[in-house]
Amino acid sequence: MGKSLVRVVLRKELRETFRDRRTVFSVIISPLLFTPLLLSMIGMLVTRQARAEQHEVLSVGLVGGEQAPSLQRILSNSRGLRFEAVSAADAQTRVRTHDLRAALQVPRNADALLADHRRVPLKVLVDPGNEASQRTAQRIHAFFEERSKRLVAQRLSKKGLSPELVRPFDVRDTRISGGGSVAGLMLAMFLPYVLVLSSILGGVYAANDLVAGEKERGTLEALLVSPASRRDLVMGKFLTVAIVSLVSSLLSVVGLVLPFWLQPPGMSWLARTELTLTPLALAAMLLVQFPIAILGAGLLLSVSTYARNQKEAQSYLSPVMLIVTVVAMLSLILKAEAPWPLALAPILNAALALKQALNGSLDPTFALLAVAASAAYASLAMAFATRLFQQESVLLKA
Amino acid sequence: MVAIDGLAKSFRDRKRGEVRAVDGVSFECRPGEIFGLLGPNGAGKTTLTRMLATILQPTAGSAQVAGYDIRREPEEVRRHLGYLTGSAALYERLTAREVVTYFAELHGLSPKRAANRIEAVFRTLDIEPFADRRCDRLSTGQRQRVSIARAIVHEPPVLLFDEPTSGLDVLSARGVVRFIRQCRDEGRTVIFSTHIMSEVEALCDRIAVIYQGKIAAIGTVDELREQTGERAFENVFLRLIGEEL
Ligand SMILES: Nc1ncnc2c1ncn2[C@@H]1O[C@H](COP(=O)(O)OP(=O)(O)OP(=O)(O)O)[C@@H](O)[C@H]1O
Numbered sequence: 001m002g003k004s005l006v007r008v009v010l011r012k013e014l015r016e017t018f019r020d021r022r023t024v025f026s027v028i029i030s031p032l033l034f035t036p037l038l039l040s041m042i043g044m045l046v047t048r049q050a051r052a053e054q055h056e057v058l059s060v061g062l063v064g065g066e067q068a069p070s071l072q073r074i075l076s077n078s079r080g081l082r083f084e085a086v087s088a089a090d091a092q093t094r095v096r097t098h099d100l101r102a103a104l105q106v107p108r109n110a111d112a113l114l115a116d117h118r119r120v121p122l123k124v125l126v127d128p129g130n131e132a133s134q135r136t137a138q139r140i141h142a143f144f145e146e147r148s149k150r151l152v153a154q155r156l157s158k159k160g161l162s163p164e165l166v167r168p169f170d171v172r173d174t175r176i177s178g179g180g181s182v183a184g185l186m187l188a189m190f191l192p193y194v195l196v197l198s199s200i201l202g203g204v205y206a207a208n209d210l211v212a213g214e215k216e217r218g219t220l221e222a223l224l225v226s227p228a229s230r231r232d233l234v235m236g237k238f239l240t241v242a243i244v245s246l247v248s249s250l251l252s253v254v255g256l257v258l259p260f261w262l263q264p265p266g267m268s269w270l271a272r273t274e275l276t277l278t279p280l281a282l283a284a285m286l287l288v289q290f291p292i293a294i295l296g297a298g299l300l301l302s303v304s305t306y307a308r309n310q311k312e313a314q315s316y317l318s319p320v321m322l323i324v325t326v327v328a329m330l331s332l333i334l335k336a337e338a339p340w341p342l343a344l345a346p347i348l349n350a351a352l353a354l355k356q357a358l359n360g361s362l363d364p365t366f367a368l369l370a371v372a373a374s375a376a377y378a379s380l381a382m383a384f385a386t387r388l389f390q391q392e393s394v395l396l397k398a
Numbered sequence: 399m400v401a402i403d404g405l406a407k408s409f410r411d412r413k414r415g416e417v418r419a420v421d422g423v424s425f426e427c428r429p430g431e432i433f434g435l436l437g438p439n440g441a442g443k444t445t446l447t448r449m450l451a452t453i454l455q456p457t458a459g460s461a462q463v464a465g466y467d468i469r470r471e472p473e474e475v476r477r478h479l480g481y482l483t484g485s486a487a488l489y490e491r492l493t494a495r496e497v498v499t500y501f502a503e504l505h506g507l508s509p510k511r512a513a514n515r516i517e518a519v520f521r522t523l524d525i526e527p528f529a530d531r532r533c534d535r536l537s538t539g540q541r542q543r544v545s546i547a548r549a550i551v552h553e554p555p556v557l558l559f560d561e562p563t564s565g566l567d568v569l570s571a572r573g574v575v576r577f578i579r580q581c582r583d584e585g586r587t588v589i590f591s592t593h594i595m596s597e598v599e600a601l602c603d604r605i606a607v608i609y610q611g612k613i614a615a616i617g618t619v620d621e622l623r624e625q626t627g628e629r630a631f632e633n634v635f636l637r638l639i640g641e642e643l
C-alpha cells in the first residue's frame with residue numbers, strides 16, 4: 001500500500017510538472033535547442049573572425065624609413081602589413097587614437113648596419129590596451145622572425161656554409177593515433193560544468209512548485225489530509241525533482257555533444273577534431289549524474305518545504321545557486337588529478353571524477369570515494385527534506 | 399461519529415507568547431447530524447478542524463473520528479475523513495477528472511471503483527460538462543464543486559467543512575449547503591464551521607459556539623434561543639460570547 005502511494009504521487013507530480021511551461025522550457029527546449037544553437041553561433045563567429053584576421057591588412061606607421069631604402073624593400077614584401085611613413089611625433093598620437101595599429105621605428109643607419117651584417121635595432125610602438133595593436137605587433141615580430149631566418153640562410157650560403165649551422169635542432173609535433181582530440185579536451189572541461197549546473201538548476205522550478213507552490217496556492221492541506229503518509233508524499237515529490245534534474249542534465253549533455261556529431265554548418269571548426277566518448281566515460285557520466293541529482297533534489301526540496309511561498313523559496317535559493325555556480329566553475333579550473341580530500345567535497349567530487357573519466361585518467365580510489373561521499377550527502381539531504389516535511393509548523397506556516 | 403474530549407492546542411507565537419488557540423473543547427457528533435462550529439475570526443475553528451484532520455498535533459486531550467484515535471491512528475482517521483476548506487484550491491495544470499482521480503488513488507480505490515465513484519459524483523454535482531477542462535480554466539463555483547467531489551470521492555463516513563462557502567456567490571453557496579444537507583441525509587457525520595448565522599440556522603442540527611478557544615454554549619438553534627431569550631440568531635450569538643447588544 002505505502003509503496004504504491006509513492007507511485008501515485010510520483011505519477012501525478014510528473015504529469016503536472018511536465019505541463020509547466022517553465023520546466024519544459026528550461027529542461028527540454030533550452031538544452032536541446034539553445035545549447036547547440038549557441039555553440040554553432042560561437043563557432044561561426046570564431047571561424048569568421050579568424051578568417052577575417054588572416055585576410056586583414058594592418059596599417060603600420062614607419063618612422064625614419066626614408067633613409068633606409070633597402071629595409072623598405074624588405075618591408076614591401078610583408079603580407080598583411082601596410083607601412084605608411086609618419087613622423088616620430090605623429091606615430092605616438094596616431095597609435096593612441098587607433099588611427100594606426102602600431103608603428104615601427106627604424107634607425108637612420110639601418111641600411112648601413114644591414115650591409116655590415118650588424119644587428120639592426122627596431123622599435124615597435126604598441127598600445128598594450130588595444131588588442132588589435134598587440135596583434136599587429138605580433139605580426140611584425142613574426143614577419144621579422146621569418147625574414148631573419150631567410151637572411152641568415154642567404155648570408156651563410158654566400159659563404160658556402162649550410163643554414164643548419166645556426167639551427168642545430170628541428171622540432172616538430174606529430175599526433176599519435178588513437179589519442180584524445182582537442183574536442184575531447186574541451187568536453188572534459190565543459191561537461192562537468194554543464195552537468196553540475198543543469199542537474200541542479202533544472203530542478204529548481206519543479207522543486208519550488210512542488211511544496212512552496214502547493215502551500216501558496218492552497219492545495220497542500222487537502223493532500224496532507226489524504227491517507228498518504230508524509231513519507232509517501234515527500235518521496236513522491238523528491239523522486240519527481242530528482243527525475244527532472246536527471247532529464248535536465250542528460251539533455252544538456254546531449255545538447256552539448258549533438259553539434260559534434262551532427263556537424264551543422266558553421267561548425268566546421270569542430271569537424272577537424274573527431275570526438276570519441278569511450279564507454280567508460282559514458283558510464284561515468286551516468287553514474288555521476290545520480291548523486292548530484294539526488295543531492296540537488298534533497299536540497300531544493302528542503303528549501304521549498306521551508307519557504308512559505310515560491311518567492312521566498314527563490315530568495316533562499318540564491319545563496320545555494322551561488323555556491324553551486326562557484327563549485328561548477330571550480331571544476332573548470334581544477335586539474336582532473338585532484339588530491340583525495342577533494343573526493344569528499346560535495347558536487348565538486350562528482351565533477352572531478354567525471355573530468356577524470358573523460359580525460360581517460362580515472363583514479364579508481366578517488367571515484368569510489370566520491371561516489372560513496374556523494375551517496376552519503378544525498379541520503380542526508382533526503383533525510384533532512386523528509387524531517388522538514390513532517391513538521392506541522394513548517395507545512396502550515398501562513 | 400466524532401467524539402472530542404478536552405482537546406487543546408497552544409501555539410508559541412513570537413510576539414504574543416503562548417496562544418491557546420483551542421482550549422479544552424469537548425463534544426460529540428453523531429452520524430446523520432450536522433454539527434455547527436460557530437465562532438468569530440480567530441476563535442479556533444480552523445485549529446480544531448485541523449486537529450481532527452490530524453494535520454495538527456493536539457497539545458492536550460483526545461478525539462476519535464469514525465472510531466479511530468487521532469493520535470494513535472492518524473492514517474486510519476484520514477482514510478475515513480472528507481475534508482474541505484473555503485481556501486482549498488485545485489491543481490491548476492490538471493483537469494477536474496485528473497484531480498479527483500488522484501485523490502481516489504490516494505485513498506486506495508481500485509481503478510474500477512474509482513471510475514464508478516467519479517462518474518456518480520460528477521453526475522450529482524453536475525461536473526460532467528467541464529470534467530476534462532483544466533482547473534485553471536474553471537469558474538470559482540465550478541472549482542468549488544470539483545473540490546467537493548475531491549473531498550467525498552472515497553465516501554467518507556465523517557466530513558469536516560471549514561467555512562466551505564467563503565468566497566462563493568449566493569447561488570454557489572446554496573449549492574454547497576444543499577450538498578452538505580444531502581451528506582447528512584445519507585447518514586454521514588458532518589462538522590461544519592462558519593461565522594455566517596443564516597447558514598447555521600438553516601443547516602445545523604446542533605451548534606457549538608466557540609469563542610477564544612473555548613465552547614461558550616452548545617445546543618440546537620431553539621435551545622440557544624431559549625437560553626439567551628433572543629429571537630434573531632445574531633443576537634443569540636452576541637449574547638453567548640458575552641457581547642453587549
Ligand atoms: N500556526 C500558528 N501559529 C501561531 N498562532 C496561530 C497559528 N495558527 C493559528 N494561530 C492562532 O490561533 C488562534 C485561532 O486561529 P484559527 O485559525 O483556528 O481561528 P478561526 O476560528 O479559524 O478564525 P477564522 O474565522 O479567521 O478562520 C488565532 O489567534 C490565531 O492567530
Ligand SMILES: [Mg+2]
Nearest residue numbers: 443444445560
Ligand atoms: Mg478559520
